[in-house]
């Protein structure tokens with residue numbers, strides 16, 4: 001498989017206001033590197049506030065990185081013009097707010113084709129509607145007359161209308177019920193089989209289990225572990241990955257473990273040490289000061305235990 005997207009040493013520091021004329025630096029992403037192959041579903045999984053969306057936004061060129069670079073097929077994305085929006089598209093969590101309520105579905109799907117001066121648009125709209133299993137009879141409706149699942153199909157149809165190389169899908173199923181969620185997730189596998197890769201951004205391990213090929217686990221802006229889905233789910237190495245897997249929401253709340261992750265750990269004081277230090281059952285003194293990245297056979301573990 002050949003490499004499609006290469007993210008190298010990506011960092012993002014936000015300036016956060018702390019009152020009048022007072023700003024503090026907040027590191028949302030720190031030294032993250034990974035690559036996505038052609039026809040691959042790469043899942044970036046982590047809790048709320050871990051930096052997943054920020055990485056997605058940087059890949060979509062909606063945010064600028066503080067450090068690091070991103071290349072698509074070897075070309076730096078900052079050197080690419082409008083062509084980049086043809087190659088990389090996005091699907092967001094809430095299709096209702098991301099779709100124009102005043103436009104008919106066919107025009108929503110057609111919009112990127114107009115921007116890129118594509119001919120034969122009517123044919124292409126029908127083709128992509130078929131690809132995402134959106135009945136043609138819905139093309140003349142407006143988003144408010146569709147169900148949540150149908151709206152997300154419209155958002156995906158628009159995202160694939162230019163046959164991109166990559167879709168950045170940020171929590172694409174978070175607002176859907178369980179059955180529709182599975183159907184929408186399976187769509188990304190079908191798209192993969194047509195050559196479209198997906199970066200799935202999610203906090204949901206079950207979504208990862210269902211469709212990912214490769215998984216990156218992110219915590220407090222750092223990539224803690226990365227490997228194939230089987231490696232990661234069957235043989236997790238990092239104590240944080242183990243924590244995440246042990247805390248996959250149980251079907252009934254009374255079977256869930258206590259949520260021990262405290263928001264206070266998202267502080268910037270442990271610059272060079274492990275951000276999971278205070279919660280890690282296997283922590284060592286050295287983890288306060290430094291953290292080691294071990295890469296072997298494409299599997300990464302950012303932990304002093306290895």
Ligand SMILES: Nc1ncnc2c1ncn2[C@@H]1O[C@H](COP(=O)(O)OP(=O)(O)OP(=O)(O)O)[C@@H](O)[C@H]1O
Nearest residue numbers: 014015016026028047048049050051052053054055
């Ligand atoms: N524009 C911004 N200014 C300042 N801080 C920000 C900004 N955007 C994000 N952050 C902070 O950066 C960190 C990472 O946020 P991000 O949205 O990337 O996390 P996430 O893992 O996607 O979480 P969620 O699933 O809740 O969106 C958080 O601490 C967040 O508060």
